[in-house]
Amino acid sequence: MDHPSRPIDRLLALMARLRHPEQGCPWDREQNWASIAPYTIEEAYEVADAIARDDVAALKEELGDLLFQVVFHARIAEESGRFDFDAVATAIADKMVRRHPHLFAADGTPPPGWEEIKQAERAAAGGNGVLDGIARALPPLTRAVKLQRRAARVGFDWDDPRAILAKLEEEAGEVVAELDTGADPDRVEDEVGDLLFVCVNLARKLAIDPDRALARANEKFERRFRHIEAALRAEGRDPAAASLDEMEALWQAAKRLEPKAGGAGGG
Structure with a gap:
């Protein structure tokens, strides 16, 4: 295959070859968005792990693996005529310009705040609820923090961390009550989930990353x-x-x- 001068073009051409319906890799041809989504999440965690270990060589490699996942998803979309890699890059560049009007606005008008901009974007996408736009596929602890932060913006929050500790005791008591009444697995799971959710709330209120x-x-x-x-x-x-x-x-x-x-x- 030809070798384009820009590395990103080479990568895009490589992905096209891997996905070729006749000459491509059988495994790569069979994949779809859903089947490779777990790999995308895994690669993101490996990027974070390389950062945590301060391993610069590993970080370069893991960022490449993550970029490959983006190219993979974009190629699948391109094959069905929905969008391509250029559209992905254009969309994120446009979003960053939109979210930084203090840097890119030309008319001199006072820029809206970050949350106002994001709220406008959610409204444009058809979501007007306070909790709209929080991805369901986020790790549960991360999603719990985001849900709680959104609710806190409209005043649905405790004023004092000690009140959360009281709630924590209440939820622990409800777990005990379920154990005492027969320990139905679904109900116990539900109560333990409530207990964990309150633990996350306590961490958030104390400015601790759970x-x-x-x-x-x-x-x-x-x-x-x-x-x-x-x-x-x-x-x-x-x-x-x-x-x-x-x-x-x-x-x-x-x-x-x-x-x-x-x-x-x-x-």
Whole structure:
């Protein structure tokens, strides 16, 4: 195949070849938006992981993988005559100009605020509700924060984080009530979901990113549990052969090695 001078043109030509109905790759030809959507999400997470690890070489590679996903989606659309990659690039460039009138407006009129601009865009797309435009495919914690922030803009919010703590106790009590009345799985799941939603609200009210807070808790749990494993391994044992009390004692020992304290399975 020819090699266009611009790397993006080369990538677009490569994707066209992969999707060629006769000479293309069988796997690539079979894909559609829905089938590659999980890969798109995965690549975005891998970009974030490279950033978190401060791995510049990996970041370059992962950004390329993510760009490939964008090109893939655009090619599928182009084949059905809906839009192409140029239309995608034009749309985002137009949006950035529209959302930065203080930089690009030529008439000197005072620019509207960021949220006013986004609200106008949602209205133009047929969505006038406060919660319109929040993607359902977002990770649940992220979507919960966005829902709560939108509602807070119109005054549907707690004034004091302590009020949220009271609500948290109420929701925990409702989980206990469901367990006491037979533990119907659907109802327990519903109540646990309410409990998690309130936890997210507490984090938001305290200006804490719940994803980051949970990630730190995950790392702490992993670090302490690995201490348990190592201590038992030094005795020629493994966790399955130890009692809960023994593992709790080792957990507490691991906790004492760190600046902050916590309980079994928790902080």
